[in-house]
Amino acid sequence: MSETKLSRGSVWAKWDLQVQPVSNNWLGKNDSVTLEKIQKSTQEYLKIAKENNIEVIGITDHNCGLAIDYAINNDQNIKVLPGVELDTREGWHLLVIFNENYKEKIGLEKWSEAIEYFLAKNCKIDRPFFNLDNTHKKIGCTTKELISDIWNNDIGIVVFAHSMSNDGFFKKSDVQGRKEIIDYLINGNIYFSFEIKEKYEQIEEIQNKIKGWYPKNPPEIPILSSSDAHKASDVGSTYSFIKANKNYEGLKQVLFEPKDRLFIGEELNDNKTDYSVIESVKFIDDNFLPHEIKLNQNLVTIIGGKSTGKSLLLRSIAETIDQKEVIDRHKEVGLDIYSKKIKGFEVKWRDGQISKLNNIENPSKKIIYIPQSYLNRLVEKNEEQTSIDEIIKNVLIQDVDIKSAFENLQSKNNSLNSKIAKNIEDLEQQYDNLIELNKSIKNIGDKKGIESEIKKIENSIAEIKTKSGLDTTEIANYNDLIKIKDELVKRQEQINTDLESLNLLKSENTEIINKPSFSSVTEKIKEELNIEFDKIKTLYINDWLSILNKKIIALNKEINEITINLSKTDNDLKPYSGKLNNSKILNNLELNLEKEKNKLNRILIEQKKLEDLKKEILLIIDNLAEFTKSFYSNLFDAKSIIMKQNLIKDEMDFEIDILFKEKAFHNQFVQEVFNGTKLSTYVKSNSLNIDNYKFKNIEQFKTDVKKLILDFLNKKIETVKRYDSLSSTLKVLLKNWFVFDFKLTSEGDRFNEMSAGKKAFILLKLLIDLDKSSKYPILLDQPEDDWDNRSLYSQLRKFIKEKKKERQIIIVTHNPNLVVGTDSEQVIIANQKGNSTPNNIYRFEYTSGALEETSIRLQDNKIPILNRQGIKEHVCDILEGGEVAFKKREQKYAISTVHNNV
Structure with a gap:
């Protein structure tokens, strides 16, 4: 039974690739005393390397490999790469870090022998390799010839040692000679690296020199930093952070991905928080491999044949962390929820917390989960049923602040609609009141006619009074008393009208204050606000009723005073009435006058009501018109908040217009x-x-x-x-009638004019970019279904390469561009047991490792299929176009079956 290998893939480690334990005094000697000294020195070098947390060292003594065999078998758990330092004709110093298979290829057992073979055959150095004064001999071929030989035959990797020193690439030889070497690299004939010691500012100096020679398209040549230790205490004093398998194939990746695989500095800048990185996952189900699958913190790709459990692994991770996210994504575009259920699953986070499937007490963690075909379905569904703006809005609201702005907008618009409905109801009621009031006024009579009649009656009364025998003073007093009585009656009617209105207001006190919407806050806050609001409302209503009661009491008091004054006025009129009562005509005239004056008074009161009602109707109309303006203003306020976030940038231009429909x-x-x-x-x-x-x-x-x-x-x-x-x-x-018009453009194309693939990319980019606060993992299930190959390689590949630096990304894919093209740090291979695809024990099993992990394919069908070959070979077998993808990246990897013999 083969052991299942579950590696985290390419991870960062400290490498020191120029360590020289062989003293210059021992060079050229091979006696037992010298070998014992070399082993003792090497042991000391390894001990210091361990103390300085160096995980990989390169043994690169001048023209010598005597320390390598002992170092490789060390007990310090340090990876040792065999190497050698050379002097060239041009005066440059070269380091050669050997392919670990080199000595087997040339049929030798020891590295000391293999390096001697290399010095003689490839470097054209005559034996002995040292001069009589123990100085090392120079190579007998040109640097260009040697590098070409080493690269084309996969012997090793060439590094120009201490490039800025007097023996370095940028000091020795002329500019033309240096450019000739770099031109050879640019033309795809060779790869090599530079090396510096200690002075990190030299990196920028080297890059500026190369940019000066190639201003339009400067080549990216890796620049390593090493200690060049000639004494044990210097080991690890300077080093490089390299993200790769700790072997030759891992180092080789630095040549092709220097920006992503190599970092020079005192401390590695890891911008991912422990709480947002998945450390490992594990199935708890008899059908699945029970081992813990450790996950890389950058890009994890899951591949396998049909029904091998790759999507099941991704979905299990997603459902364990945030089941609602999975359900919502599927429902949003009408995707069926996968029916296969597993018994249990665990996700362990780097902060030590554990999420368990269907556990309501899980830690509060998030993911962005994009199911298979989700983006295409999102575009197609929304284009049929809603506007493009709705698609963009649905993506925008992934951002917490923007979601809050939209919720606040909805709340304000809901409040507006309620006010509009109430005002329409009020307007209709008041308009009905206006009609009834006009009818009432018409029923009372014609104001001009009544005024004319009053004047006529008053003239008749005046004439009778003159004939009655009353003197001038008595008539004047009589008229004053009649005037006082008229005013008291008029005021009495006004007060009665006001009392009626005030009592109506008392009965409507519960509608004085409408409770606002608290929909955008949590239930706890909403409950607290409701309690406080009700307290304030109760206090306000009590104060309001108190004010109304005071007014009613004052008016009732005034009514009582008017009643008393009316009685007194009637008493004062009695003496005059006695003299005038002899005239029956006068009595009738006065009764008619009082009746007509009452009519006129009623008309005046009703007309005042009518004018007030018209003003109120106009005010309601003004309010309704203002409310329509408020819809616009609310959008404008929300727009300001959204644009202030400045979330959509980089290669996209984003504007918001407010559109009238x-x-x-x-x-x-x-x-x-x-x-x-x-x-x-x-x-x-x-x-x-x-x-x-x-x-x-x-x-x-x-x-x-x-x-x-x-x-x-x-x-x-x-x-x-x-x-x-x-x-x-x-x-x-x-x-x-107003909506947002989202103007989203990329490379000159408006969103609604883009191809389906480009739309999918823009939506994915927005979904991820807008989730700025959490930086939790991104899970993508076969995103290639939403893209054509061209846009996938040019857009999605580049996007993922950048985003994996910020967030952990886990992708299920059939496409080599999303595995090889993205330089995936970890590849998980999934397999379901079958006649031609056997597993160790379980129905579903997995293996994982770095993309550069390679081994010769084994042809024994009894061996579980996952253990028959390396990760690189699995990628080429499973993914159609896998080998092409490798070659497309400038022959980044050399498949073991096509190596040239040396």
């Missing part, structure tokens, strides 16, 4: 409400061309809405029968 306004209001046969008549008689309405600005729209409401009230607009009520008409007119 002109077509909807015409279809849903003009054509739906207006009587079509009468519409042209209305348009001709008005400056407002409602049949072809064009939005100019919000203030003009507010004015137009106000005019339309007045015209509906005044019956200047004829509607179809189902909109013959004022409320039904205004409910349509006063809808929110």
Whole structure:
């Protein structure tokens, strides 16, 4: 039974690739005393390396390999790469880090022998390799010839040692000679690296020199940092951080991915927090490999044949962390939830917390999970049912602040709609009151006629008074008393009207304050706000009722005073009435006068009510028109908040316009409400061309809405029968006719003009970029289904390579560009047991490792299929176009079956 290998893949480690334990005094000697000294020195070098946390060292003595065999078999758990340092004809010093298979290829057992073979055969150095004064001999070929030989035959990797020193690449030889070597690299003939010691500023100096020679497209040549230790205490004093398998194949990746695989500095900058990185996962199910699968913190790709458990692994991770996210994503685009269930699953986070499948007490963790075909379905679904703007909005609200802005916008608009409904109801009620009041005034009589009648009666009374025998003073007193009585009666009627209104207000006190919406806050905060609001409302209502009661008491007091004064006035009138009562005509005239004056007084009161009612109606109309403006203002406020976040940038331009829904306004209001046969008549008689309405600005729209409401009230607009009520008409007119128009462009293309693949990329980019606060893992299930190959390689590959530096990404894929092209740090191979695909024990098993992990393919069918070859070979077998993808990246990897023999 073969052991299952579950490696985390390429991880960062400290490498020191120029260590020289063989003293210059021992060079050229091979006696037992010298070998013992070399082994003792090497042991000391390894001990110091261990103390300095160096995990990989390169033994690179000048023209010598005597320390390598002993070092490789060390007990310090340090990886040793065999190497040698050479002097070239041009005066440069070269390091050669050997392919670990080199000595087997040339049929030798020891590295000391293999290096001697290399010095003689490849470097053209005559034996002995040292001069009589123990100085090392130079190579007998040109540097270009040697590098080409080493690279093309996969002997090793060439490094220009201490490049900025007097013996370095940038000091020895002329510029033309240096450029000739770099030109050879640019043309794809060779790869090599530079090396410096200690002075990190030399990196920029080297890069600037190369940019000066190649300003348009400078080659990316890795620059290593090593200690060049000639004494044990110097080992690990300078080092390189390299992200790779700790072997030759791992080092080889630095040549092709220097930006991603190599870091020079005192401390590695790991910007991922422990709480946002998945450390490992594990199935708890008899059908699955029970081992813990450790995950890389950068990019993890999961590959395998059909039904091998690759998507099941991803989905299990997602459901264990955030089941709601998985369900919501599937429901959003109508995808079926995968029916296969597993018994249990665990996700261990780097901060030590553990998430368990279906455990309600799981830690609060997040993911972005994108199911297979989700992005394409999202685009297709929304293009059929909603607008492109809705698609973008659905992505924008992944951001917490933007989601809050939209929720606040919705809350404010809901409040507006409630106010509009209440004001329409009030307007309709007040308009009905206006009609009834006009009828009431007409029923009382004609004001001008009544005033004329009063004047006529007063003249008749004056004439009778003159004939009655009353002197001038008595008539004047009598008239004053009558005037006082009239004013008291008039005031009495006004007070009674006010008392009626105040008592009505008392009965409506519960509607004084409407509770605002607290929908955007949590339940706990909402409950607290409701309690506090109710307290304030109770206090306010009590104060309000107290004010009303005070007014009612004062008016009742005034009524009592008026009653007393009326009684007194009647008593004062009695002496005059005695003299005048002899005239029956006068009595009738005075009764008629009082009746007509009462009518006039009632008309004046009702007309005052009428004027107040008209003002109130106009105020309601102003409010309704202002509310339509508020829809616009609310959008403007929300726009300011969204744009302030500055979330959409880089290669995308993003603007928000506030759009008037002109077509909807015409279809849903003009054509739906207006009587079509009468519409042209209305348009001709008005400056407002409602049949072809064009939005100019919000203030003009507010004015137009106000005019339309007045015209509906005044019956200047004829509607179809189902909109013959004022409320039904205004409910349509006063809808929110404004929306956001999201203007999203990339490379000159507007979103609605993009290809499906580009739309999918933009949506994915937005989903990830907008989730700026959490930096939790991203899980993608076969994203290649949403892209064509060209956009996948040019856009998605590049995007993932950048994003994996910020967040852990786990991808299930069939596409080599998302494995090889993204330089995946870890590849997990999935397999389901079958006749031709055997496993160790379980139905579903997995193996994992670095992309550069390679081994010769074994042909024994009894061996479990996952153990028959390396990760690189699995990638080429499983993924169609795998080998092409490797070669496309400038022959980044050399498949073991096509190595040239040396």
